[in-house]
Amino acid sequence: MRQRGNRPEPPSGLRCGRNFLLMMLGQFTVFYALSVFIALPSLLMPMPVKKGDIEAKPLVFLYCLNTLFLYAAVVAGDGAPALGCVVAVALSYGLAFASRVKYRILGEPVLFTDIISLAELVRNPKFFIFSLPPAAWVASALVLLALPCVFWWFFTWDYALRLVAALAVVAVVAVYTRLPLARWVAVPNWRRDVWRLGVAGMLVLYWRRWKAQAAPQPPMAVAGTAARDVVVVVQCESFALPGMFAQEQARGVALPELERAQARARSAGGLLVSGFGAYTMRTEYGVLFGREEQELAFRQYDPFLTAADDKQFSLPWRLRQAGYQSVFMHPHSLAFYGRDRLMPTIGFDVVDDSMGEHTPTRATPYPEDTALAARMIDRIRTASGPLFLYAVTMENHAPWPGAPDEALGHYLRHLRNSDTMLGMLVDELDRLGRKSLLVFFGDHRPSIPGVNSVTQERTTPYVCVEFPATEGKASRVPQQDMTPAALHHLIEGLAVHRTM
Template sequence: MRTGMGLWLLACMSAALYGAFLAVCGNGGVAMVLALAVQALLAVASNAKHAMLGEPLLFSDLALVGAVFRHPQFYLSAVRLSHRIAAGIVAAVLLALVAWLSVADIASHMAGLALAIGALVTLAITLRLASPGRLVPDARAHADTRRFGLLAALLLFWLRWRESRDPPPCPALPRAAPPAPPELVVMIQCESFADPEELFANPALALRSLGNARAKAWRWGNLHVSGFGAYTMRTEYGVLFGRGEEELGFRRFDPFLTAVGEASYALPARLQAEGGPGWRSLFVHPHDMRFYGRDRIMPAGGFAELVGEDRFAPPGPGEGRYVTDAAMADEIIALAAAASGPTLLYAVTIENHGPWETQGGEDLVEGYMRLVRRSDAMLGDLLDRIAGLSRPALLVFFGDHRPSIPGATAPGGDRHTPYVMVRMDAAGRILPGDDARADLTPAQLHHAVLDAVLGTPLTPAG
C-alpha cells in the first residue's frame, strides 16, 4: 500500500517527466504516452529483476546501463538474437513516430518547460521539508519500494547514497603474533560456485574436491552473500574491504561505486600497513578490468599488479565463451612460483558465468553442472600444486553467488555459497584447524584471512 508521501512524490516526478517530454516534442498526447512509458519500462524491468534475482530495481542498477553496451556478452547474450533485433526495430520506429508527431508550437514547448521546472522545484521543496533521511532511515529495498513506489524509492535511495561519506582511514591494529603465518595467500573468488548437492537437493551431485577441501580445511562453512544470481561486486567488496552491510548503509547495493574512497580498508593495504611493506598483492581476472571500475579500485586498494585478459589465450574450440578455470589455475601457480616474498594472489574466475549453454541435449542444470565440476577440479588442482610450492600458504576458495537458472533455482530462501580456508606448512603438509564449521559473511571472511596471516587483534576493531 502506497503512503501519502509516496503518492505525492510520484505525482511530482510524473509531472516533471510529462513536462520534460512536452518541452521536447510539443505534443501533449505524445508527452503523456512517453511519461507513462518510462514508468512502465522501469516497472517491467523491476519485476523481471525481482523474478530472476529476488530484489527490485535499484538506483545503482542504472549505473550499469552503460555496461550493457560495453560488455554485451554478460547481459544481451541472455536475450535471443531475434528479440534483440525486434527491440531495435521497435525502438527505431518509436523514435521516428515521436519525431513525426512532434509539433513546432512554441507555446506548448514553453508550457512543458514551465511544468517541468515547477514540478522539480516542488519536489525539491518537499524533500527539503521531509528529508530523505527521515523518509528512508535504513536501506530496506523491498519495504520502501512497497511504501513509496518504484520511482520514488529510486530517487530516495539515490539521495541517501549521495549523503553517505567515506569512513576515516582504517587504523592499524596491534595483533598477537600468529602461529606459522603463511607467506603465500591465494584467494579464489569462483564465479557462480555453489554446492550442487545442496542447491538441487541431490546427494549424487556432490563435488569431490569441495568435500576433500572441507575435510582438510583450517576453517570452512557457508558464506552468507547478499546477492543471488548476480552482484559479484558485493561479495568481492566484502571479502576485499571487510566492511559489512550495516557499515555501508545505502552503499551496500553497489559498494564498488564508492570503494576508491575506502581504499585503506582493502586487504592489500592492510597487509602492507600491519604486516610490513614486503607484502606484494596481485589481482587476477581474465576480463576487461574497466568492468566495475576494477582498473581504478584495485590499484587504489594496494594491488601492485593487475593480471587481466591480455595474459590469457582466448578459449579454444569446445571451451565455451570465457577463459577456463584450468587456465586460471595455471596462471595462478605460475605467479605464485615466481613470487619471492610475502604475496597475496586474489583471483576472480569467469568460466562459470551464465547464461549456461547446453551441449548434446543437456538441460540447463546439466550445463551448469558441467562447468561447476570444472571449478571443483580447479580447487583440487590448486590444493595439490600449492602444496608442491613448499611455502607456508593459505588457500581461500569461495563462491561469489548462487546461479540463477530458470526453472531450477529461485531467489527466495537460502543464498549462501561454500567457502574453505586450507593452510599448509613449508613442506606442503596440511595444517589442521579445529574442524569446526564457521558460517561467515564476506566481510567476516576478510577478517578471518587477516587473523590467519597477521594474528588476532589485541584490541577490538572499530
C-alpha cells in the same frame, strides 16, 4: 455610463493571451491526467504484492510527481502533449516490467545502481541478455529505432506549451529537493519502499541518499609483519553445491576436491552472500574491504561505485603494510566494473587479466578455471617475497546455453572444473611446503532460467586451508557460516603477525 461594480473589459490582445494560456494549461493538464490514469496499474507490477504492503499516500504522491516529470520533460523538448503522454506511460510500464523480470530472476527490483551501471550492460550485453525474453529485446530494439522518427513526426514549435512544461519540470525538481530525505528513507529497505515509494520514487530518493553519504573514517593502520609466505584467495564464479538443484542429473554430482579441502580446513562452511544469480561485486567488496552491508547503508547495492573512498580498508592496502606484494588476476576485461582503475587504487601492485590463449566456444565461452589455476601456480612459484594473490574466476559465468536441462548440464560441467581448480591449488601448496593460506569461495548461486528460482537461501561454500598440512589442526573450527566481511577479517588475522 458604466455601472458601478462592473469591471472594465481587458483589451482584446490581453484577453486573447489569457485565453491562449488557459488553453495551453488545459491541454497540458488533460494529457497529464490521462498519463496518470493509464499508467496507474504499473504501480502493482514490480513484484508480487501482499495485502497490507502498500502505503497509498506516499506511493501515489510520488507516482504523480514522477509521471509529471516524465511527461513534462518530453513536452518541454518536443512540444507535443500526446507524445509526452505516450512516453510517460511507456516508461512507467517499462520500469515496472523490468523490475518484475529482475525480481523473478535475481530477487530484487530495479535499483538506482542499475541505472548508473547501464553502461556496463551496453558494453557487456551477453552477461544480461539471458535475463529478458527475446520478445522484450526485439521490442526494445524496435522502440530505439523508432524514437527519432516519432519525435520528428510529433515535433511542434509551440514555445508557450514548452514553457509550461519546463516550469513543471522545475517544480518537480524543487519538490524533490525539499523532501526530508532522512525521514522519508532513514535506512535502505527496498522490500518496504517499493510499496511505499514506488520503483521510480525509490530510485530518486535512494540515489539522493547515496550521493549525500559521506566516506567512512579510515581504519587503524596494520601494525605487524607477514605471517605467511603465500596467501591465495579465489573468488569462484557461481560456485554452489549441486544439492541446491532438484533435478535428477545434479544428484550424482560430487565435488571431491572441495570435500578434501573441507576435511583439513581451518574454517569451512557457508558464505552468507546477499545476491542471487548476480552482484559479484557485493561479495567481492565484502571480502576485499571487510565492511558489512549494514555499515554501507545506501552504498551496499553496488559498493564498487564508491570503493575507491574505502581503499584503506582493503586487504591489498593493509597487507602491503605487513610486507606483502599483492596481485589481482581475472580472466576477463578488467574494464568491467572499472577493475582496471579500482584495483591499483586500493593497493594491488600487479593487475593481470590472465586471459592466456582461449578461443570462445558455445560450450566454453570464457577461459577455463584450470587454465587460470596454472597461471596462478606460475605466480606462486616465482614469488620472491610474501605474496597476496586474489583471483576472480570466469568459466562458470552465465549464460549457460540451451534448454533448461542442457543449461544445467553445462553448469555442472563448469562446476566440476572449478572443483578441479581447487584441487590443483591445494596440491601445489602442499608440494611447495611454504607457510601458506588458501581461501576458496563462491560469489553467489547461479540463476538458471527454467531450472532454479530465487529463494531466501543464498549461501555458497567457502573453505580456508592452512599449509603445511599439519599446521593449525588444534584450532580448526569447521562448518562455521560467515559473511564476506567476516571472511575478510579471518584472512587478515591469519595473514598478519600483530605487533601491537
